[in-house]
Amino acid sequence: MTKDWNALNIDLSSGTxxxxxxxxxxxxxxxxxxxxxxxxIAPYATEGVDPLDGSVPLVLAAGPLxxxxxxxxxRFSLSTISxxxxxxxxxxxxxRLGRSLRRAGSDLMIISGVSADPVVLVVEDDEVRLEGALDxxxxxxxxxxxxxxxxxxxxxxxxxxxxxxxxxxxxASIMTERMRxxxxxxxxxxxxxxxxxxxxxxxxxxxxxxxxxxxxxxxEESNRWLRAHPVTSKALPALGTPMLVKICTRAxxxxxxxxxxxxxxxxxxxxxxxxxxxxxxxSSGCTGCYIQCGRVTEAEGSRGEGPEYESLWALGPDLxxxxxxxxxxxxxxxxxxxxxxxxxxxTLACAMELAQRDVRPSTVRFGEAGSIMKVLEDIAYRRGEGxxxxxxxxxxxxxxxxxxYAMQVKGMELPGYDPRGAQGQGLAYATSNRGGCHLRGGYxxxxxxLGIPKKVHGTQVLGKGGHVARAQDFxxxxxxxxxxxxxxFALAPEYWSRMLHAVTGWELGGExxxxxxxxxxxxxxxxxxxxxVGPDSDRLPPRFTNEPLxxxxxxxxxxxxxxxxxxxxxxxxxxxxxxxxNKIKELGLDE
Amino acid sequence: xxxxxxxxxxxxxxxxRVGRVLFTGGLNNSHSGNLSVRLGDRVVIxxxxxxxxxxxxxxLVDVGLIEDDSGIALASTEVKVHRAxxxxxxxxxxVHTHPRTATALSMGRDFxxxxxxxxxxxxxxxPVLAVRASIGSDDLxxxxxxxxxxxxxVMVRGHGAFAVGGNLEEGLQxxxxxxxxCDILLRCLALGMTEEDLxxxxxxxxx
Numbered sequence: 001m002t003k004d005w006n007a008l009n010i011d012l013s014s015g016t017x018x019x020x021x022x023x024x025x026x027x028x029x030x031x032x033x034x035x036x037x038x039x040x041i042a043p044y045a046t047e048g049v050d051p052l053d054g055s056v057p058l059v060l061a062a063g064p065l066x067x068x069x070x071x072x073x074x075r076f077s078l079s080t081i082s083x084x085x086x087x088x089x090x091x092x093x094x095x096r097l098g099r100s101l102r103r104a105g106s107d108l109m110i111i112s113g114v115s116a117d118p119v120v121l122v123v124e125d126d127e128v129r130l131e132g133a134l135d136x137x138x139x140x141x142x143x144x145x146x147x148x149x150x151x152x153x154x155x156x157x158x159x160x161x162x163x164x165x166x167x168x169x170x171x172a173s174i175m176t177e178r179m180r181x182x183x184x185x186x187x188x189x190x191x192x193x194x195x196x197x198x199x200x201x202x203x204x205x206x207x208x209x210x211x212x213x214x215x216x217x218x219x220e221e222s223n224r225w226l227r228a229h230p231v232t233s234k235a236l237p238a239l240g241t242p243m244l245v246k247i248c249t250r251a252x253x254x255x256x257x258x259x260x261x262x263x264x265x266x267x268x269x270x271x272x273x274x275x276x277x278x279x280x281x282x283s284s285g286c287t288g289c290y291i292q293c294g295r296v297t298e299a300e301g302s303r304g305e306g307p308e309y310e311s312l313w314a315l316g317p318d319l320x321x322x323x324x325x326x327x328x329x330x331x332x333x334x335x336x337x338x339x340x341x342x343x344x345x346x347t348l349a350c351a352m353e354l355a356q357r358d359v360r361p362s363t364v365r366f367g368e369a370g371s372i373m374k375v376l377e378d379i380a381y382r383r384g385e386g387x388x389x390x391x392x393x394x395x396x397x398x399x400x401x402x403x404x405y406a407m408q409v410k411g412m413e414l415p416g417y418d419p420r421g422a423q424g425q426g427l428a429y430a431t432s433n434r435g436g437c438h439l440r441g442g443y444x445x446x447x448x449x450l451g452i453p454k455k456v457h458g459t460q461v462l463g464k465g466g467h468v469a470r471a472q473d474f475x476x477x478x479x480x481x482x483x484x485x486x487x488x489f490a491l492a493p494e495y496w497s498r499m500l501h502a503v504t505g506w507e508l509g510g511e512x513x514x515x516x517x518x519x520x521x522x523x524x525x526x527x528x529x530x531x532x533v534g535p536d537s538d539r540l541p542p543r544f545t546n547e548p549l550x551x552x553x554x555x556x557x558x559x560x561x562x563x564x565x566x567x568x569x570x571x572x573x574x575x576x577x578x579x580x581x582n583k584i585k586e587l588g589l590d591e
Numbered sequence: 592x593x594x595x596x597x598x599x600x601x602x603x604x605x606x607x608r609v610g611r612v613l614f615t616g617g618l619n620n621s622h623s624g625n626l627s628v629r630l631g632d633r634v635v636i637x638x639x640x641x642x643x644x645x646x647x648x649x650x651l652v653d654v655g656l657i658e659d660d661s662g663i664a665l666a667s668t669e670v671k672v673h674r675a676x677x678x679x680x681x682x683x684x685x686v687h688t689h690p691r692t693a694t695a696l697s698m699g700r701d702f703x704x705x706x707x708x709x710x711x712x713x714x715x716x717x718p719v720l721a722v723r724a725s726i727g728s729d730d731l732x733x734x735x736x737x738x739x740x741x742x743x744x745v746m747v748r749g750h751g752a753f754a755v756g757g758n759l760e761e762g763l764q765x766x767x768x769x770x771x772x773c774d775i776l777l778r779c780l781a782l783g784m785t786e787e788d789l790x791x792x793x794x795x796x797x798x
Binding site for chain 2: 470
């Protein structure tokens with residue numbers, strides 16, 4: 001089956017919709033999802049571009065496996081240029097939106113322009129229209145979802161923004177039904193700048209499968225692995241991602257107080273086990289997912305999804321707060337306001353350290369949970385100190401003349417793994433195309449801490465260049481297939497290759513997929529270079545390269561970034577951090 | 592490459608540990624087999640004629656991935672095969688062994704298909720590559736990389752196994768699993784069972 005892809009071109013300025021066909025050959029070069037998004041964003045990646053002025057589109061793309069009954073495979077991607085980092089970015093989510101879009105007969109939407117008034121984009125099978133959303137503007141995420149659900153029913157796919165997106169917070173997220181987040185990079189602010197409050201998609205058709213019998217065989221094998229792997233079958237369903245708290249603490253990489261130290265010992269009050277025992281109401285997950293890694297939690301009258309490991313850390317120990325009863329409502333509130341928990345927490349942590357050092361006054365202090373909820377609100381509505389915090393930690397710290405205390409790369413706040421004990425993760429942060437991110441940089445924690453597929457020592461430097469490159473490439477494949485990263489813990493590239501062949505008929509082996517991932521990563525790198533984000537930005541905050549850890553399992557370690565980068569650039573054939581002409585030609589990116 | 596640092600010591604430890612297990616596990620004789628890892632645009636590979644059961648820093652040689660340099664004079668005879676695999680794939684480590692049972696079974700088959708549950712968990716089937724001359728040969732350099740794009744381990748008929756992975760331990764694991772599965776298959780055949788009896792799941796061979 002060599003099905004061409006159907007795109008909806010939606011111009012919010014004029015309210016017009018045009019249909020376009022992308023050839024199967026073109027799509028296959030980038031797989032779909034994230035890869036296709038990067039290819040379609042390419043014409044807009046120019047120096048000085050402002051993603052919030054309406055000139056840059058949002059590209060919402062399903063993957064070729066979306067809606068085909070693949071385990072953990074019903075995700076979709078949203079690509080644009082990040083208002084936080086100025087880089088090309090993508091973000092993705094589970095939920096029904098991507099599946100519904102494909103069932104409605106389309107594979108992607110390119111949403112451009114700015115609507116004069118707030119609107120909801122509605123796709124109902126063949127019909128596409130914009131509906132007024134003045135009554136929804138200003139609503140929180142759950143209020144918006146509730147009202148849309150009352151009108152469209154529980155089976156409709158929905159993505160919405162909260163007040164943070166409306167007010168241009170540079171790390172505003174987009175939330176899908178049941179509080180799944182497209183969190184990092186500020187896509188919610190781009191959506192808000194277009195006056196697009198929500199997207200609702202209803203599809204009643206079916207997605208064709210090339211070889212159903214073959215798919216049955218491959219799925220049987222794949223499901224055996226998912227059911228057998230301890231992470232996907234036990235740890236994540238039982239504890240969710242907060243299972244990592246104890247593991248990262250033992251490994252000496254669980255950061256405290258804006259990465260000033262790391263947790264030591266076994267008796268923390270904020271572990272995944274404590275969360276499960278005291279606060280978890282039920283598990284939850286994305287549509288069609290076996291793993292069900294999400295949690296519904298309740299504390300101090302607040303009930304909602306999460307916190308995930310990153311949110312728990314960013315709004316808890318990174319701020320010196322160890323009481324889960326205080327952390328949980330803060331995470332729920334970020335979801336309600338439509339705001340990335342990692343960047344919100346990272347910005348607060350930076351403000352706290354600047355205040356601790358008397359560099360910049362602040363209403364927030366390490367260990368004082370009382371003021372957090374108000375400040376989160378102030379950020380979302382850009383009030384008082386919150387207005388500056390809405391710009392992110394880098395701009396805030398730079399304004400104070402103390403950029404070194406912003407724990408970020410390319411302007412994106414770092415997630416909860418101290419790279420001094422995970423050198424590969426440090427390199428991954430530094431080279432991530434969308435900024436300091438564990439997912440786009442390559443989730444080296446899988447190899448360095450969890451031993452997936454095999455343990456590679458965290459403080460080892462030699463060899464990490466290749467590990468990071470391969471993890472980034474495979475990550476780009478997963479994001480472009482639009483499948484869950486956790487499923488890739490259990491299923492190697494060959495499995496995805498066989499699933500892809502069964503669903504689409506495309507002949508792409510496991511290594512062909514990895515090579516396509518390399519094409520996507522390299523394309524993103526080229527787009528960043530065109531926007532002025534080059535090798536000079538492949539750096540870490542000086543804390544990680546200059547200040548050795550003073551406690552825990554990795555005492556004495558710093559990140560050996562120059563050595564790591566040299567090997568990484570050599571592996572990728574990016575001399576000096578710039579893709580060589582040979583590499584560009586080899587990957588077919590010179591066309 | 593700096594051979595003094597802590598990081599290089601860890602690399603030697605990994606080579607040494609994996610080499611020792613391969614030798615004591617009977618997957619190589621005293622001076623056969625070779626191991627390599629890719630580091631950027633370099634390849635670290637065992638010295639020609641090295642004893643895998645007794646590796647030290649002097650037994651590791653680094654050579655360019657593409658360009659020849661003096662290291663090539665010391666490297667394993669199979670170095671060009673290793674380089675070709677690294678250049679064509681994203682793998683980061685190669686383990687080459689001479690497992691006896693798998694080699695024996697490779698003589699009459701185009702694929703080895705495990706019949707034990709663990710083997711079937713790891714492998715659907717293992718292809719057997721037949722070339723006229725196999726040791727350090729141009730044929731192997733040309734044909735092996737393409738096969739290692741689709742399979743984590745390939746048998747070369749009458750010669751041995753090439754396994755790939757993210758690190759040496761991964762290659763060690765699948766090499767051992769292959770030999771174990773072949774040993775079980777051989778025992779089943781020796782007990783009088785036929786391969787047809789043992790292949791109850793026909794979809795397996797289609798993987």
